[in-house]
Amino acid sequence: MGGSALCGVLLLALLLHSNLLLSNAESIGYGEVQETWRGEIEQLSWKPRAFLIKGFLSDEECDHIIRMASPKMEESVVVDSASGTTKKSTVRTSTGTFFPRGHDDVITVIEKRVAAVTMIPVEHQEGLQVLHYRDGQKYEAHYDYFHDPVNTRMEAGGQRVVTVLMYLTTPEHGGETVFPDAEKKVEGPGWSECALKGLANKPKRGDALMFYSLTPDGKKDPTSLHGSCPTLKGDKWSATKWIHVAPYGVPQKPTSPGEVDCIDDDSNCPSWAHHGECDKNPAFMHASCKKSCKVCGDPAKTNTGVVIDVPVKTA
Numbered sequence: 001m002g003g004s005a006l007c008g009v010l011l012l013a014l015l016l017h018s019n020l021l022l023s024n025a026e027s028i029g030y031g032e033v034q035e036t037w038r039g040e041i042e043q044l045s046w047k048p049r050a051f052l053i054k055g056f057l058s059d060e061e062c063d064h065i066i067r068m069a070s071p072k073m074e075e076s077v078v079v080d081s082a083s084g085t086t087k088k089s090t091v092r093t094s095t096g097t098f099f100p101r102g103h104d105d106v107i108t109v110i111e112k113r114v115a116a117v118t119m120i121p122v123e124h125q126e127g128l129q130v131l132h133y134r135d136g137q138k139y140e141a142h143y144d145y146f147h148d149p150v151n152t153r154m155e156a157g158g159q160r161v162v163t164v165l166m167y168l169t170t171p172e173h174g175g176e177t178v179f180p181d182a183e184k185k186v187e188g189p190g191w192s193e194c195a196l197k198g199l200a201n202k203p204k205r206g207d208a209l210m211f212y213s214l215t216p217d218g219k220k221d222p223t224s225l226h227g228s229c230p231t232l233k234g235d236k237w238s239a240t241k242w243i244h245v246a247p248y249g250v251p252q253k254p255t256s257p258g259e260v261d262c263i264d265d266d267s268n269c270p271s272w273a274h275h276g277e278c279d280k281n282p283a284f285m286h287a288s289c290k291k292s293c294k295v296c297g298d299p300a301k302t303n304t305g306v307v308i309d310v311p312v313k314t315a
């Protein structure tokens with residue numbers, strides 16, 4: 001075979017190979033992953049299983065999330081293990097807000113990218129939690145997996161398996177995400193005192209930290225204990241995706257024939273309604289949690305025109 005013919009064959013093989021990669025990427029998840037994002041992933045630790053994904057978000061995506069979140073920020077809450085409901089806590093002093101899955105086009109694209117890197121369908125993701133820390137604000141070490149039976153119900157997605165923590169800004173000092181019980185620790189200059197107590201990662205705008213809360217055999221991984229060190233200089237903004245072992249937010253079935261139009265689309269609606277989300281976030285809640293918000297049968301209240309949670313599709 002002549003040189004140019006050989007080149008042609010090699011080129012064809014390369015094209016076929018890249019098409020194969022593309023079609024694999026498009027079919028990840030129950031829905032479609034239309035973009036073919038490629039990035040650099042650095043393995044940070046085996047215990048916990050933690051990876052740094054460099055350049056996961058663009059500057060425009062970081063700015064979009066901060067711009068959307070800024071007017072909605074409130075004092076952060078944590079989940080109460082005994083009841084499974086949320087409560088204010090001193091362990092988390094940041095402010096925060098939350099966007100339901102599929103909130104807008106930018107968030108939808110990011111969710112598909114999270115599905116691609118975790119290889120877990122979008123339908124297993126919770127909404128997007130956005131946090132803002134400054135002036136020493138922190139999040140004490142905690143586990144992302146649940147300890148209570150309420151939040152681990154299979155209808156609620158079961159246990160959280162993996163977290164993708166995206167950094168939207170680069171604080172000047174502090175604000176590291178720290179794993180105090182990891183098998184190795186960071187050392188050397190440049191880390192805050194808190195970060196030196198464990199394995200730590202410095203927030204860098206656009207990067208994402210992916211770590212598993214469960215071991216490969218499905219057990220809770222105690223080395224996934226983590227927190228946010230105090231942000232000592234500058235501002236830290238982060239956006240978190242918690243991903244469950246099963247689809248999260250599966251539509252609830254009506255309880256009687258008379259309730260056909262009066263249902264909650266998400267098993268978390270009663271808890272959200274209990275915490276005042278019907279008033280704080282009416283556009284989403286009146287569309288998705290009609291039963292819990294008691295807005296059934298009033299088209300003025302239910303036809304909000306907002307993008308609501310991505311419906312669960314079967315494979």
Ligand SMILES: O=C(O)CCC(=O)C(=O)O
Binds near residue numbers: 131144177226
């Ligand atoms: O912002 C951080 O570095 C930690 C956030 C966190 O622990 C969480 O969202 O579960």
